[in-house]
Each structure stands twice: as structure tokens, then as C-alpha cells.
Amino acid sequence: MAQSGPEKTYKEKLATGSFELQQCTGCKKHVFYPRVVCPHCGCDQLDWVKAKGVGTVYSTTIVRRKPDAGGDYNVALIDLAEGPRMMSRVVDLSPDDVKIGMAVKSRIAGSGEESLIEFIPA
Amino acid sequence: MSAPHSDRDLRGAVAIVGVGLAGCGEAPGWSETEIMAAAARHALADAGLNAQDVDGLVVASVNIFLSGLAIGEQLGIHPKFTDSTCVGGSSFVGHLMPAAMALQYGLCDVVLVTYGSNQRTGVGRAEGAKFKAILDPQPFEHPYKPFNPPTSYALASARHMHQYGTTREQLAEVAVAARGWAQLNPEAFSRDPLSVQDVLKSKMISDPLTVRDCCLVTDGGGAFVMVRADRARNFPKKPAYLLGVGAAHWHRQISSMPDLTVTAATESGARAYAMAGLSAKDVDVLALYDAFTINTILFLEDLGFCKKGEGGAFVSGGRIAPGGSLPVNTNGGGLSCVHPGMYGMFLIVEAVRQLRGETGARQVKNAEVALVHGNGGVLSSQITALLGTEATR
Structure with missing residues (x-):
């Protein structure tokens, strides 16, 4: 398991001044709000990318x-x-x-x- | 691989044989559980039954965590089957599904579905909202302080107006029609005259919705009793048969709704019509979950009564009001009759009464097929049911 869940990770990034979305490594779609599983394809490998x-x-x-x-x-x-x-x-x-x-x-x-x-x- | 059974097996397999209301409007000094129990007692009496005849118990509550247990204990019911699924206001329409399955498979013989709320005179909603914000946070919406539910429905209204030219006057027509029906219903909470101008001039809550575009906040409870169709005619009142039911949901929060002008009623309605073998043109009377005026417009579109985007024009000129060509929300709806937190129960009670022909001045002539459409969350859970008389089975 990662250090924190996606919601906390998002907030930690935002607190440092960085607005980031997730991008699914499977279907390449962007995801917001941050989640554990891509709601488009079910993949659980989501990268953080600058919005x-x-x-x-x-x-x-x-x-x-x-x-x-x-x-x-x-x-x-x-x-x-x-x-x-x-x-x-x-x-x-x-x-x-x-x-x-x-x-x-x-x-x-x-x-x-x-x-x-x-x-x-x- | 195909399923061993089809939803069609349930068409006409079960019937509602008792309905009841309690504490609608204001019920000061009554707890939620007590209102539920009183509604249950009225529905059971309507069916000529006693609480001890019930072996299937179904309930949902806004506030009570173990509502099924609480109402079982309160009424002395020891059920073999219990369901407490909560998908917001649509819950009780949704309960038709597990209730029908449990009856059809012989898990139980008499299902009681009940609801009650003292939302108007009981525990303050503001305090309740504070607890909900802690226990059930929506961290990607709450910081922007949407005044929910109105703000979410306002966003849907604004988008519909932008995309299709729907006007505030057309939204107001929905509230005026509901009030017209309420004036024919002695049990309705708000019965004063209401005009389109009155709605437009009322206090703005979340643009474009004024307080008269929003449902009432009342106390109240309702209940219904279901049995298998083979014994439905042995009860005192005319049975209302379940012909079709379908459910769908695509989101919980309004920010996750794919298209704010298209609800999951497009799917729930299609499923219910397919199961019943019916279409919109077969429906004699409608009960649509009108928490806000935009709901009625969206559901008329999504359930096939008019084309997408034409709902505003469709409801104009009193078409859904008393004397109009399509009777919608004949009790006065959530807008003018009763709305204690979750309104779905009251849709079913009114539909059954219409099918029995016992609604007095607001009775729709030759009502054989009723469409009931429940909404939960913020246009989130959509559940459609078709009920019919003996002739439609």
C-alpha cells in the first residue's frame, strides 16, 4: 500500500502548491476526483500528472x-x-x-x- | 450463460394490498420510529392484517442506523426476511424488487414496507447536516459550500435552460400544476393558490430555483403491504399488481453526473417498461419524484413522455395539472403534498389509491396503469415501477 490513499495524497500535493490529476496507465484517461481504481476501465495503476x-x-x-x-x-x-x-x-x-x-x-x-x-x- | 430466471417471471407475480399514511404535515412530539409504526398500522389495517401476520420487513431511514431492527422491535414483528437498502428518496420504489423476489421465492408471505420522518418538527436539519458532514464527508464538494440538495438541482436546471432554452416560467408551471392537484387533496400540506408569478417572485434559494421550485419540508410516514398475486384478491381492497420495475444509478455527487440533462431514468424506465411489456403511451397516471421542479421535466423526457429538451414546453399550459391531458403527481407531489426527507413511499401510496379509484375529487378516470418514478440523492438513484389493476395483469 502507498503511504496514503489518493484523497490524502491529492491534498498533500495541493498543500505544496501543486494541482495534480490522476491519469490511468491503462486507458490513458484523466481521473478526478482521485480514486483507487480508474472508473473508466477498472485499472488500479494511476499516475499523478500536473493539471x-x-x-x-x-x-x-x-x-x-x-x-x-x-x-x-x-x-x-x-x-x-x-x-x-x-x-x-x-x-x-x-x-x-x-x-x-x-x-x-x-x-x-x-x-x-x-x-x-x-x-x-x- | 443466461440467468435461470428472467425479470418477466416477476411481472404480475406480487401485489400491493394495503397502503397507509401517518403524521403527514406536522407530527410534533412523535419520533421517527413511532411515525413509521403508525403508518405501518394503517397499511396493515387497510389490508385487514395485523403486525404479527408480517414475516417480511423492509424499511429505510435517513437517520436511524438499524431502522429495520428498530421498527421490528417497535411493532413486535419477527421477520424471516429483512431489507434496509437506502438509495435516498427512491428507496421505497426500489424495495419493490427485493420484496417481490422474496415473496416469489417463498422466503416470506407478507412484506411490510414502511417509512417515517419527523424532519419538520423533530431534530433540526442544520444539526443533522453538521453530523453528516463529519460522518459522510464529500471532500471534493463540501469545501465550496453547495446548499444541497437545492444547489445540485439548480446546477441541473441551469444546464437544461442553457442547452434547451427551458425557462424559469416553465419550471414554475410544474409547481403550479402540483399545487392545483394539492387543492383537490384534503390531505395535502400546501393548498393556497399559487401562480407562475408567485413562484418567480418567491425567495431565491440557489439560482434559478426559488423556494417554490423546491419541495416541502414536512413530517410524515407511509407504508404498504405486499403479497403474492395468487392470494391478492382475498384482501379487502383491490390489489395493485407490480407489472415492472427497473433501477439505475450512475453517480452520487452532482459533480460526477455525466450529463446534467440526462438522468439514469432513461435506463430504469426502459427496464421497467420491458419487464411490464408496456410503454409511455399505456400509462394512465404518473407519480414522479418532484423534489424540485426540474425533476418532473427531466423525468417526463427520460421516461418517454416527450423528447429530450422539450420537457419545459411539454408541461406548459397546464398539461400535467388538473384538467390537463397527462395527470402527474395527483396528490400534489413533494412540492405541495408532503415531503418528509425521502418521498418515494408517497409515490406508491398515491399510485395504489388511484388504481383503486379511491382518490375522490382528484381521481383519474379509468386509471389502469400507474407509473411510479423514484429519485434519490442528487438526480442519482433512479427507480421506475409500473403498477396496474387486475385487468392489466
Whole structure:
């Protein structure tokens, strides 16, 4: 067994500033979220590869919150250039201005164990 | 190598002979197990049976870990067969499968399926959500604070609108139709008049869904009793036969759903229709799991009542409302009748009542075939069943 499972390994890499996806050695498809077995072909040999960090907004919503509860915020599904989809948020613009089809690029928010991928317009 | 039996062997092999509800709306001071027991008692009485006649017990719960054991103990049932599969709100439609198999293979003779929840007046949902986040984390979604389930369904709605031009007004038509049916159902929780404009002007929860695009949060329980078809006519009420059932799921989290405009109902429906030897045109009355207005549109498309992308136009002009050409969610649905956490049980109860012809002002004339479609998770688990009267067996 490896030192940690794929979820912890991903987070450890992200904490060092590296956004990585898995790539299946069998079918060559990219995989996100990180898993033990490739969901496309069943192979358990998955390599870690640097993410390109670019993608497209597949769908988007605004979660409505009162200003004193932090205000409205965006939640989006991003189709990564490598193929997999992930939930994230698009920031640096009003949630109203996040549109389906928008090109976006990733950055790491937070630090250490709290590191998180978010997106800004490309 | 082929299987020794076919799903077709189960067509018409078992029937629902008792249904019951309890505590729908608000049941302050009642525990989940007690609501389940009360619903079970009503369903058994409807079938002319006692708890001690039950030898197959099936139950699912949002909160109770050993729900099958708890309800067995509560009711004094010592079952030979138990199933507590939980796939979210679709569970009770799914339970038709193991219940039918257990009866057909003689593992037991009387199956009771029951559910109850005090979600509205009992333990706070906010506290429950905190515990779930610890015990069942979704580390690749939770950090972005989706307000689930609405946010996941909002993402599906937004994509459907983008891809097919579906409008917020069309989503609202689903809520208005459900309310129209609820106004004909004295047991429904929300019966005030509701217009498309009312839905649009309501509080936005997660765009494009307002609070009126979202299901109710109520207490309530329901139960049904199943036996083999050979003795189904010996019970007081008209039997509702299981003609077909099919299940499918492709994801748990919305970020893993392959295409947010196409649900696994495409597969579950096809399986149920094939087993029953029926198609959408044979269906007289529908019970679709309407946790959110987009559900009804997606399921009408995926179950063959209209083409993909045309669900918004299809539901417009009152087509699925009272007086429309296709009766959908005649009890008022999860949107206006009852929605205690997992709604699938209530789909079955309404379908059986329609097939018996005992639903009063909302009765669909000559209802012979009912389609029941359960949804669980976030458009995740999809389970379709076809129920029918004696004439359809």
C-alpha cells in the first residue's frame, strides 16, 4: 500500500502548491476526483500528472445568503481541459457574471491543509 | 450463460394490498420510529392484517442506523426476511424488487414496507447536516459550500435552460400544476393558490430555483403491504399488481453526473417498461419524484413522455395539472403534498389509491396503469415501477 490513499495524497500535493490529476496507465484517461481504481476501465495503476489548470464552466449557480451571513456566492461545475469535471467556484467577478461556457483558469486558494482549487476568468 | 430466471417471471407475480399514511404535515412530539409504526398500522389495517401476520420487513431511514431492527422491535414483528437498502428518496420504489423476489421465492408471505420522518418538527436539519458532514464527508464538494440538495438541482436546471432554452416560467408551471392537484387533496400540506408569478417572485434559494421550485419540508410516514398475486384478491381492497420495475444509478455527487440533462431514468424506465411489456403511451397516471421542479421535466423526457429538451414546453399550459391531458403527481407531489426527507413511499401510496379509484375529487378516470418514478440523492438513484389493476395483469 502507498503511504496514503489518493484523497490524502491529492491534498498533500495541493498543500505544496501543486494541482495534480490522476491519469490511468491503462486507458490513458484523466481521473478526478482521485480514486483507487480508474472508473473508466477498472485499472488500479494511476499516475499523478500536473493539471493544465484550465477549463470551461459547465454549469453555475448562485447560493443566496444574507449579507450578514457572508452574502451570495458562486458554485460552479468546471470541465477541465483534460476531461474530468469538478465542483468549484469562479471568483474575481460578481456571481451574476459567471456564465456557462466561460473559459476559466485555476488558482490555489488558502494554504496548507485548507488549500482549495478555485477558478478565475481565463 | 443466461440467468435461470428472467425479470418477466416477476411481472404480475406480487401485489400491493394495503397502503397507509401517518403524521403527514406536522407530527410534533412523535419520533421517527413511532411515525413509521403508525403508518405501518394503517397499511396493515387497510389490508385487514395485523403486525404479527408480517414475516417480511423492509424499511429505510435517513437517520436511524438499524431502522429495520428498530421498527421490528417497535411493532413486535419477527421477520424471516429483512431489507434496509437506502438509495435516498427512491428507496421505497426500489424495495419493490427485493420484496417481490422474496415473496416469489417463498422466503416470506407478507412484506411490510414502511417509512417515517419527523424532519419538520423533530431534530433540526442544520444539526443533522453538521453530523453528516463529519460522518459522510464529500471532500471534493463540501469545501465550496453547495446548499444541497437545492444547489445540485439548480446546477441541473441551469444546464437544461442553457442547452434547451427551458425557462424559469416553465419550471414554475410544474409547481403550479402540483399545487392545483394539492387543492383537490384534503390531505395535502400546501393548498393556497399559487401562480407562475408567485413562484418567480418567491425567495431565491440557489439560482434559478426559488423556494417554490423546491419541495416541502414536512413530517410524515407511509407504508404498504405486499403479497403474492395468487392470494391478492382475498384482501379487502383491490390489489395493485407490480407489472415492472427497473433501477439505475450512475453517480452520487452532482459533480460526477455525466450529463446534467440526462438522468439514469432513461435506463430504469426502459427496464421497467420491458419487464411490464408496456410503454409511455399505456400509462394512465404518473407519480414522479418532484423534489424540485426540474425533476418532473427531466423525468417526463427520460421516461418517454416527450423528447429530450422539450420537457419545459411539454408541461406548459397546464398539461400535467388538473384538467390537463397527462395527470402527474395527483396528490400534489413533494412540492405541495408532503415531503418528509425521502418521498418515494408517497409515490406508491398515491399510485395504489388511484388504481383503486379511491382518490375522490382528484381521481383519474379509468386509471389502469400507474407509473411510479423514484429519485434519490442528487438526480442519482433512479427507480421506475409500473403498477396496474387486475385487468392489466
